Amino acid sequence: MYNHTYKELITKLQVSQEDVDFFANMPFARPYIDNTSLYQPVPFVSRHDKGDLSDKFFNKAINSHDTIPRALAFMQRPGSLHSPPTDENGIDLSQGAENPFFITFCQIESGVNGYIDTAHGGVLAALFDETLGLCAESYRVFVSEEGGHLLTASLQVSYRSPVRTPSAVIIKTWMRRKEGRKWFLEAQLLDQDGLLKAEAKSLYIGLKSAL
Numbered sequence: 001m002y003n004h005t006y007k008e009l010i011t012k013l014q015v016s017q018e019d020v021d022f023f024a025n026m027p028f029a030r031p032y033i034d035n036t037s038l039y040q041p042v043p044f045v046s047r048h049d050k051g052d053l054s055d056k057f058f059n060k061a062i063n064s065h066d067t068i069p070r071a072l073a074f075m076q077r078p079g080s081l082h083s084p085p086t087d088e089n090g091i092d093l094s095q096g097a098e099n100p101f102f103i104t105f106c107q108i109e110s111g112v113n114g115y116i117d118t119a120h121g122g123v124l125a126a127l128f129d130e131t132l133g134l135c136a137e138s139y140r141v142f143v144s145e146e147g148g149h150l151l152t153a154s155l156q157v158s159y160r161s162p163v164r165t166p167s168a169v170i171i172k173t174w175m176r177r178k179e180g181r182k183w184f185l186e187a188q189l190l191d192q193d194g195l196l197k198a199e200a201k202s203l204y205i206g207l208k209s210a211l
């Protein structure tokens with residue numbers, strides 16, 4: 001699967017200052033980059049080359065000047081919300097589109113087009129799968145502190161409006177609920193003006209044993 005754990009990677013890898021500076025110039029991203037923000041930048045681990053054959057789609061195929069040249073991820077700072085309401089599995093029920101646990105900004109260029117000046121829906125689905133997966137992994141490692149690996153069992157995407165290229169988008173992801181090995185998450189993708197472009201629901205399943 002991977003030669004490293006998610007915790008090792010997110011601790012060791014660096015957030016690109018160039019990516020921070022790039023999005024800091026955009027009004028819709030600036031509140032999250034502000035030092036007083038409830039969010040902290042974290043490495044988008046799948047964008048990094050780990051010297052093996054993992055994550056090639058995200059760190060190579062769609063990591064170029066004409067595909068997705070910039071991506072910047074944020075996680076809620078631990079303890080940023082005191083005693084949030086939780087369900088019987090300890091899942092923070094205050095999470096949602098207004099309070100997402102994990103956020104990603106992406107600059108999307110014409111190299112991912114389907115129709116003219118429009119991002120291909122499959123690329124958006126891949127972005128949802130990856131960012132929802134990172135949200136689940138981050139929640140697993142930093143909040144619920146469980147071991148194991150999560151795999152996508154299902155992903156349902158609703159496309160609400162075309163995503164134009166080039167453009168910058170925000171993908172908000174959050175935990176909805178957890179039932180044993182089943183992790184249910186949700187996401188929204190919005191443009192710089194806050195218009196909803198696509199939504200997703202996903203199910204990740206914790207493996208019984210490592211691959």
Ligand SMILES: CCCCCCCCCCCC(=O)SCCNC(=O)CCNC(=O)[C@H](O)C(C)(C)COP(=O)(O)OP(=O)(O)OC[C@H]1O[C@@H](n2cnc3c(N)ncnc32)[C@H](O)[C@@H]1OP(=O)(O)O
Binds near residue numbers: 046
């Ligand atoms: C280090 C850096 C990392 C950081 C990187 C993190 C980001 C990664 C994001 C990308 C991840 C991917 O794309 S992964 C690649 C795409 N996905 C895959 O290749 C997965 C292929 N599928 C599988 O391997 C398998 O089906 C699994 C592991 C998902 C589930 O198999 P299993 O473990 O045997 O589980 P199983 O007993 O069948 O089912 C357990 C429970 O889940 C339910 N269930 C199973 N599948 C489904 C389903 N599709 N839709 C609804 N429900 C389902 C069952 O009904 C059951 O419910 P109940 O009876 O218990 O109620």
